[in-house]
Amino acid sequence: MGLSHHSIGILFSTDGPYGLVGRAMLNGARLAVEEVNAQGDITLEPVICDPQGALAGYVAGAEQLLGAGIRHVVGCYTSSSRKEIIPIFEKRDGLLWYPSHYEGFETSANVIYTGAAPNQHIVPLVRYLLARGGRTAFCVGSNYIWAWENNRILRETLAIAGGQVTGERYLAVGETALGQVIEAILDAKPDFVFNTLIGTSAYRFFRDFRNACRARGIDQPRTLPVASCSLAEPELEAIGPEAVDGHLSSSVYFTSIDSPRNRAFTAAYAARFPDGPTASADTESSYIAVHLLARALARAGTEDAATVRRTACMDAFDAPQGPVRLDETTLHACLTPRIGLSTAAARFSIVAQADEPVAPDPYLVRSDPRVVPVSRRPRLRVVP
């Protein structure tokens, strides 16, 4: 059999508001492409396209890649960009390999999801917090679907456990005036803070919140811990040394996973990208996506979307986080949830871990109550 050659599209925003994450994801994909090409079963030629964080850029990029005859594209970070280009993949019958954790409630025959579904990030986090006595939460998040949906799951799970959300605040993406929110949290004295802020707002929040607690003599990590399910190592570095430690994060991958497979991955990544950014869960997810795609292409011997999809679902890949395979019904991945506690070195020490990979449940049919539970107190409050 001759060496087969495949062009694949790579669609990440390495510029723009979430460029840091995009660069970490691009690096994960590039490392995997180089590993595949070094193995010699097939060769991959990545065609890289940067939408620069603009929705129009994603549409143009997807049209351009698929229009050039490419069938498989690894890309997207935000849900809005993914939803924008899915119709293009459906129309042209391409496959989008989407490598990021997200809020779920979506499946498409033209998308393979290698990042965590909500039952693999928020649900384990809430269970972890409940098991440790957390009953009251203050939610602070960026004003979009990621925060709204995660807060809904937290609110309902707490209501069933007899707890409640004592406050819920949303800020515009990029907002850095956090004084009022921090005052409100200190007044509410919740068992924990649930953070769904993203980007610069999040980094600023961690710093300002730690400072405000210090000024009042409060040991923030012990008294008012902050839990997140989007916090990764590159972001810890962005928070800075004064406020980096003691934060909880739920993720299927941390660079600190202690296994030969992960040590090999982190060493290869560090050697290839010495200038960073540091690898994150989404880096690993991109790396998994490219490897699963390459293995399916090699076995299927064709780029046809249906054949590659079917072949990919019959595979199991030894990923840095552990064994990963795709669920044929939802086209989401079986992944291993973990809870990490951030350290002063901007890494996570793993404090809890699932015994085995957890099957994806993007619509939470196995994880959500059938009837929406209602908290005892009214949830709406007047915001000055």
Next chain:
Amino acid sequence: MTNPRLIQNFSGAQALLIAPPGTATDVLAGTLLKLGLTVASVVPAGEAPWLDFESLDPERHIVIVDGDLPLPGIAASAVSDLPPVPVVGLVGAEAPSRLKGLLQLGATGLLRKPIHGASVYAALFLAVNEHNRRRVLEERLARHEERRRGRRHVVKAILRLMQEHGLDDDAAYEALRREAMRARQPLEAYCETLIRARPSPVAPTVAPRLARS
């Protein structure tokens, strides 16, 4: 008054699919399975669609019916326009007659054919919760209607108490309300029992006349 409970997870429910054989329902059935439902096809090939609504369980069944079918044989419950289970309509020909048929069946959600997987959850969510909301409203309306019919007994009972015990209307009402509560009955039902037990109105006594003199 209880508000309808919001349903967001349809796992364990069964979708009864009423569509002509050969209709492209693979995407619909596939998405329903992902959402945790089981799917049963109701139409045997070559027969007119027919469904016994009375045998359905409102907690478990959801009917999905193709609006392009001739729809005799499927009718909403005889007592109200709302069927006993939620109904989702599949819209092919977007013509008034077809849409009217689905409306008369009590469809509270619609899915446009060809069906796109990403619209199924939203249609189910709306159909089930809107159906439940309407059911609660209908039950509430029926309760109010029954109480309204019972008000004439309350008026009669108040008058009787005023006459027999020389109370004013407020005091008579208060006494009846207290007794109804003690008997654990709605006020209207208690008053009706009271009036039926002694239907003939008491003739006006002479006492008022004596009092006036």
